[in-house]
Amino acid sequence: MNFSHSNIQNELIYTSRQGVELWLKREDLIHPLVSGNKFRKLKYNLEMAKALDCDTLVTFGGAFSNHIAAVAAAGELYEFKTVGIIRGEELEGKVDDNPTLQFAKKSGMRLKFVSRATYRDKASNAFLMSLNNEFPNAYIIPEGGTNQLAVKGCEEILTDQDALFDVICCPIGTGGTISGLINSASPHQNIIGFPVLKGDFLSSEISKFVQQQNWELLSDYHFGGYAKINVELVTFLNRCYRDFGVKFDPVYTGKMMFGIMDLIAKDYFKPNTKLLAIHTGGLQGVKGMNQKLKHTQLPLINFE
Numbered sequence: 001m002n003f004s005h006s007n008i009q010n011e012l013i014y015t016s017r018q019g020v021e022l023w024l025k026r027e028d029l030i031h032p033l034v035s036g037n038k039f040r041k042l043k044y045n046l047e048m049a050k051a052l053d054c055d056t057l058v059t060f061g062g063a064f065s066n067h068i069a070a071v072a073a074a075g076e077l078y079e080f081k082t083v084g085i086i087r088g089e090e091l092e093g094k095v096d097d098n099p100t101l102q103f104a105k106k107s108g109m110r111l112k113f114v115s116r117a118t119y120r121d122k123a124s125n126a127f128l129m130s131l132n133n134e135f136p137n138a139y140i141i142p143e144g145g146t147n148q149l150a151v152k153g154c155e156e157i158l159t160d161q162d163a164l165f166d167v168i169c170c171p172i173g174t175g176g177t178i179s180g181l182i183n184s185a186s187p188h189q190n191i192i193g194f195p196v197l198k199g200d201f202l203s204s205e206i207s208k209f210v211q212q213q214n215w216e217l218l219s220d221y222h223f224g225g226y227a228k229i230n231v232e233l234v235t236f237l238n239r240c241y242r243d244f245g246v247k248f249d250p251v252y253t254g255k256m257m258f259g260i261m262d263l264i265a266k267d268y269f270k271p272n273t274k275l276l277a278i279h280t281g282g283l284q285g286v287k288g289m290n291q292k293l294k295h296t297q298l299p300l301i302n303f304e
């Protein structure tokens with residue numbers, strides 16, 4: 001997989017009065033369709049799928065999943081058939097109302113809708129066996145794409161030059177991305193993760209993939225849970241676009257950025273700390289979120 005990830009520069013977007021610098025690593029610019037950490041997580045998995053002579057990628061996700069969109073796009077680019085197991089039978093007739101699923105379908109992904117109960121059991125042996133029967137030559141990628149090969153891909157996000165940063169920040173879904181960052185960070189760096197869903201399963205999940213101890217999770221910025229949003233967050237996203245000229249997505253990077261700006265304002269960081277925040281992409285989700293926001297009293301995300 002050969003995209004433009006080798007020449008992405010870090011951008012300084014903000015300096016506080018205490019001299020705290022906030023830099024962004026623009027992983028969102030890697031590719032318009034396979035953006036950010038999803039490219040990193042797929043890279044070695046697709047190489048493995050090719051090596052195993054698999055012709056089909058099967059994976060799992062919700063109706064607005066960045067991972068589903070990325071696998072669909074990567075399949076089309078690298079000539080795999082793709083199958084998406086989607087949570088929620090009720091979505092079956094509504095594909096054309098959902099920008100993520102519509103995109104996946106247009107990219108050639110076959111969508112299979114399953115009940116929430118079946119979806120919950122997706123890692124069970126029985127379900128995986130049934131998938132193997134139905135798609136005999138398939139490479140199965142877990143939900144969110146996190147596995148050992150995904151972590152290996154995420155170890156390539158940081159470069160040698162990034163050792164000058166004191167703190168590395170990233171949003172967390174399943175923990176694969178931060179695991180790669182932890183493995184490739186220098187011992188003097190502190191890696192801070194911002195979980196976007198509630199729950200404490202993450203620390204043990206991350207511990208499976210990493211050895212270093214120089215990381216922490218800050219769990220106060222999930223805004224009530226996965227894909228939950230409020231007026232403060234929408235206003236913040238729109239202000240970031242105005243002030244920094246950068247689009248952040250409402251599910252992951254927006255929540256991380258909100259957390260970072262809040263921590264800077266509260267003097268959480270020592271003066272002159274250099275922060276590097278990973279812009280993990282995810283902007284395909286903005287359309288779907290705006291569709292949902294139209295049915296509420298909240299303002300829309302506006303990147304015009």
Ligand SMILES: *Cc1c(COP(=O)(O)O)cnc(C)c1O
Nearest residue numbers: 173174175176177252280281282
């Ligand atoms: C999937 C995703 C994440 C979460 O990555 P994990 O490896 O699952 O923790 C973060 N940001 C964006 C934009 C994503 O799409």
